[in-house]
Amino acid sequence: MDFEIKIIEFLQSGQNAFFDTAFQMISAIGSVIGVIVVSLLFLLKKRKIFFWYILSYAVAAGLIWILKDQIHRIRPYDAVDSIVCLGGVADDFSFPSGHSACATAIAIFIGYALFTSYKKTWERVGIVLGCGLYVALVGLSRMYLGMHYLTDVLAGIGISAVFCVLGIILMTIYQRQKKGRNEIENGSKKS
Numbered sequence: 001m002d003f004e005i006k007i008i009e010f011l012q013s014g015q016n017a018f019f020d021t022a023f024q025m026i027s028a029i030g031s032v033i034g035v036i037v038v039s040l041l042f043l044l045k046k047r048k049i050f051f052w053y054i055l056s057y058a059v060a061a062g063l064i065w066i067l068k069d070q071i072h073r074i075r076p077y078d079a080v081d082s083i084v085c086l087g088g089v090a091d092d093f094s095f096p097s098g099h100s101a102c103a104t105a106i107a108i109f110i111g112y113a114l115f116t117s118y119k120k121t122w123e124r125v126g127i128v129l130g131c132g133l134y135v136a137l138v139g140l141s142r143m144y145l146g147m148h149y150l151t152d153v154l155a156g157i158g159i160s161a162v163f164c165v166l167g168i169i170l171m172t173i174y175q176r177q178k179k180g181r182n183e184i185e186n187g188s189k190k191s
Helices: 002-013 017-029 033-046 047-071 098-117 119-145 148-188
Strands: none
Touching: 002 119, 002 148, 017 033, 017 119, 033 047, 033 098, 047 098, 047 148, 098 119, 098 148, 119 148
16 A cells, blocks of 8 residues: 555645646546536437446446445545645545546447447547546546545446446347347338
8 A cells, every 4th residue: 555655645746736627627527427428428319328328337336335335445635644635525435436437437438439430440549548548537636636546546447347348248239139129020020
C-alpha cells in the first residue's frame, strides 16, 4: 500500500487549480451522471443495446456496493495526512472504485456500438484507444483527487469489464437466437 500512497502523493505534488477543475470534470463524466447520459443516448439511438448496458452496469454496481460495504477500506485522504481530498468528501468506502466501474461500462458499451458501426482498421484502433484513454483518465482523476488507491481503480475497472463483456456476449447470443427464430417463422409463412 505504500507504493499506492506514493502514487497519489506524486499526482498531488503537481496540484493546481486547472488540474483540480479538469480532474473533477473528468471524474463527474465517469460517474452515474455519465451512465445516465449514455443510457439516454442508447435509449434514443441504440435500443437493442440499452437493456444489456443497464443490466451489466447494474450488476457491476451492485457487486461494488456490496464489496465497499464488506471491505470497509478507508479513503486515502482519511488514511494519510499528506493526501488531500480535492473533490467532494465521500460518505462511503474506497474499495473498489465506483467511478472507474462507471467509466468502464460507458467505454465498453460505447466502444462496442462504435466498433460495430465502423469497419476501417484505423477507425477501430481510434475507438479502442479513445475508450481506453477515457477509462485511464477517470481512474487517474480518482487518484489525483485523493479518493482512491490504484488497486481500488483497477478493481472497479476489472469488475465492470467482466460484467459488461458478459453482457455483450449474452446480448449477441440473444440477438442471434432471435434472428434465427424470425428466419424460421418467416420461412414457414412462405411455405
